[in-house]
Amino acid sequence: MTTNRLSISQENPHCVTSNSKQLDVQTAQEEVYSFFVEIVNKLTPEDVLREFKSLFIDGLDYDYIPGIYNIFLDDNEQELYNTLKRCCYIIVNNWKTNRKDKYIQDLVNLFVNENLTIKDNNPLLVKTCKIWLEKFANSKDYNDLKLFATKYEDSSKGHWANRYTSYLLIDQSVNNNNPKEQQEAARRLSKQIKDKFKFERAMYIARSQSAVSSTTRYKNPSILGDEALRLIKIIVLKKGAFSHDNIAHIFIKQTENQTLKEFKINLEKYLFFSVEKQELIETWRQQFADSLSLWKTDYNQEVISKELFLRTCNRVIDYFTIKNAKEPSQLFILLINQGHALTLVIILLKMILICKNSRRHLETRIAHLIRFYEKYSEEECKGVINFIEVFNITFAIYAENVEYNLIKIEKEKQSSNQQLNLDSYRVFSQMKVDRQK
Template structure:
């Protein structure tokens, strides 16, 4: 079995009508997809790479002016986008299989196939070959290729390189919910994002355990955040909120009390809920008023409607937009205001409160986080310290409130003050992985 055995490999179907042409492209695509689904199950990764290279890359340096390289013959009538879609889906059919079968190391070789001097356009290339090479060059320079590279990254070294690499799990979530992506890409992105998050949660739990032990610091587990020793103090202050007045308990009370309210009533109570126990600093009060004004003006035509599950979700999603990236492209003014004034923890806690009352908003929030990362990744790390601090606090907070990890704060020594926040050093955090008894 090889790429040349495909019936589309050496065709030159220039005599088809546009309708027949479209059908021919679809048939060719399905044949190619089936081919790669089959060979990834049966052949070694080296052989799969050889077949991929034979179909999409080999032959692009032919000096024969009449030669049309393999699969490209199907797409030459201004059908670059369809070639693009075919190439992309084939990549993810391979990636998904290799991820499932723990053959991750070969994904880098797949990515590297496009880093090839032979793919550069040369003056003596035939016109058709130049077109084919330009298509591959466009793919190489595209966002899609950058997304493909995420699957080849070594996540034990994710702290190296560009600062945005540390937050790849959110970029992957964005891929997983994008319906324009191939289903194989969505599935692979969903799996890898969960893998990265689970790894962070495990490393955080181990770091907490080791950093509080009396054993030499040389045996400490790696701190998965970049906050240094401040991470432990942050964790303690977050865990303090668990208990009778925990964020979870208050969220349950809010949900019960707002049933059958109108949207107008719900918006008023939502504002009170989100800002309950938030420090009443002047800068936060200004920010709060701006938020209240924005929310009150949203969907005023529906103010007298009884809040439904759908309206509940839309309202929570709208609040997330207001607090992160309102127009889908640039950070909202509220986000910039809080981050620049050093209130990252306040913002993270408010976002957490939204998710505690509406778990269905979780993916919406994570896609907005991904777009924030995409916006700020164009700036050097020195100019993004506030955003990075926000991301680190966000990661830790949501790891602490994860469903499969339980954190508790235990007082280790007596103190005179009744306020535990005044002496966090006298407390230790204990984490425990929960066992899913339903499995």
């Protein structure tokens, strides 16, 4: 097979140099991108892989530098990575759209090619190129690429963080340093994973409560087991006149046209209102209030604008999750270590109910938490994993397009402690109707 759009070949390794000396790196990159956009729409996946391998990998055991690398040898290592990434995602995005997912693993595997092994007789510049590719194969960018090759069915296998790929993909989709093709592919795949999880959860709820299917129970997508169903019942029972979304609506109305200082004070009251075991949370509440009061003090007397409202909500999310996108916050560590995952999740839910535009920010912060803790074993991360599972269930009830309802199917037996018998209720779920359409 021959192509005419990009005149880079191993037979004539200097064919680029006649033009590339006059071209800047950006122009050369655009030529490479256009080449892959064209061939991924015309050629078979096998031929696309062959072209990619020919351009970036084949020839690195020769005594000269393959054509493409001549563009980057003048201290442009980062530009090589940028080019490599975008070419990968031009291919991945197309294959995801056209259901050719199985070939993505072949693309990922190209970077463990034996040709990339550095040999003693390699010229210095060839060694440099191989070192660059080796760095890429050990980078976060490469780990991000591997997410697209992981089958949803395999997400429960291997490392515990694999179960939460949708969050890692959301983080990719909002990172403007990533090529647009990567952001689009990440958005699409994250939605696919979420929708499949949503469907499996609905089927599990329906069939786990059916006596007919009790012997062949549907797979539970949550690792909480039967506790997941119990948690759903507890959360749904709390929905009503004083549900979190109604209280959020009241809060928004009452804080209109307040100054930032007034808003901070009322936000703290709102977040900790109706939190159970109030005597246990005073330490966390005071720590949060102190941190928030010191934030943006120069703006305290300004009436809160939409922009300042969003920035404040995002800042609060950071206080309860991870600071500087690097290390868990003190509040997060306190709440998780003391076993208050549900309390933390409810506080975060309250933030999203007053500011839906902070949802992406929150999900990226969860991705950063996963990235921070993934170096630890599942046994060491039980509290964090439990938090994510509770988060998924709670937000499915309040912040997704699925409506959950409880139906009482048998009369509760009277007991001396008046404890609610959750077994007398059944959960039913249905898709919400978008009435704005």
